[in-house]
Amino acid sequence: MTQRRILVLFAHPSLERSEINSELLPAAQAHPSTTVVDLYAEYPDYRIDIDREQRRLCEHDVVMFLFPLFWYSTPALLKEWQDLVLEHGFAYGSEGRALAGKYxxxxxxxxxxxxxxxxxxxxxxxxxxxxxxxxQTANLCHMRYLPPFALFSSRTALKEGRLAAHREAFVGLLDQLSQGSLEDWERSEACTVNDSLTPGDSKGVAPS
Ligand SMILES: Cc1cc2nc3c(=O)[nH]c(=O)nc-3n(C[C@H](O)[C@H](O)[C@H](O)COP(=O)(O)O)c2cc1C
Incomplete structure (x- = not known):
């Protein structure tokens, strides 16, 4: 099977203070199957280039949002990206099929x-x-939704020594997304998680 191309849309508004996502960003950039867009670096003024973002989407098979959870949602610029880029007639609506079948x-x-x-x-x-x-946004855009990949108790992960395992699990996730069979995973309800309940024991490996 040819490798899937992964578009990683990375959003962190204060990367200099990040412990977790600042580790995952270079891991994503180093992976051979990814294109990584650092949204806050690229669009500090929130003026998103819609045509460029839509072209990028069309060139990839998997779309990943990589972000710290803010108020049970994405950071603001990633929401802005959704508001502007996922246009009617492109991503959804009777003519909008550009994302159909992508993960x-x-x-x-x-x-x-x-x-x-x-x-x-x-x-x-x-x-x-x-x-x-x-x-539901992915659904409306005819995409194939995979359960989230998450690190919980993120603010103690570094000092509890859980970050290296999480980084490794994240690289495993990218490998799986680019090469693996995703059908069973797509049907499962469970998130793949790394949590502090079992310190040192990474449960973040994507199902194979
Ligand atoms: C504005 C803001 C909102 C947040 N909202 C949540 C939240 O809803 N749920 C949660 O578990 N953590 C929340 N957090 C904690 C962040 O998710 C946490 O700081 C982040 O995952 C750490 O990643 P980093 O080291 O890359 O910054 C919030 C943090 C900030 C600054």
Whole structure:
């Protein structure tokens, strides 16, 4: 099978203070199957080049959003990107089929612990449930949605020694996205996660 090309849309508004996503960005850039767009570096004034972004989408098979979770959603510039780039007649609507059949995945880090993202936990919903707007956006755009890849308890991951395993799992995820069979994974409900409940034990490897 030919390798899938992955478009990584990276969004972090203060990269100089990041511990997690600043590690994943170079890992994504070094991967042979990716094109990485650092949105805040490229569009500090929020003036997104819609034609260029739509061309990039057309040239790739997988679209990944890579971001820290902000208020159960994406950072603002990544929302702006969605608002502007996913146009009617391009991404959705009776004529809008440019993204049909492409895969979509959200890869994010969350400050909250995994157990908080549960009906019984203080966030009341799972991460997959909270990211439903992304899931339905992908759906409306005829894309194939994959469950999110997440690091929970992100603010203690570095000092607990979980970051290296997460970086490795992230590279494994990119390998899987570029070469692997994604059908079973697409059907599964579960997120692939790395959490502090089991320190040192990375559960972030994508299913093979
Ligand atoms: C404005 C803002 C909103 C945030 N909202 C959430 C949230 O809704 N849920 C959560 O678990 N963490 C939240 N966090 C924590 C971030 O997700 C966390 O700081 C980030 O994953 C760490 O990644 P980094 O080291 O790359 O910055 C928020 C942080 C900020 C600054």
């Amino acid at each position: 979509f995945i959200a890869a994010c880090s969350a400050g909250g612990a995994g157990y908080a993202y549960d009906a019984e936990g203080y966030n009341r919903f799972t991460l997959r449930e909270l990211l439903r707007p992304l899931e």
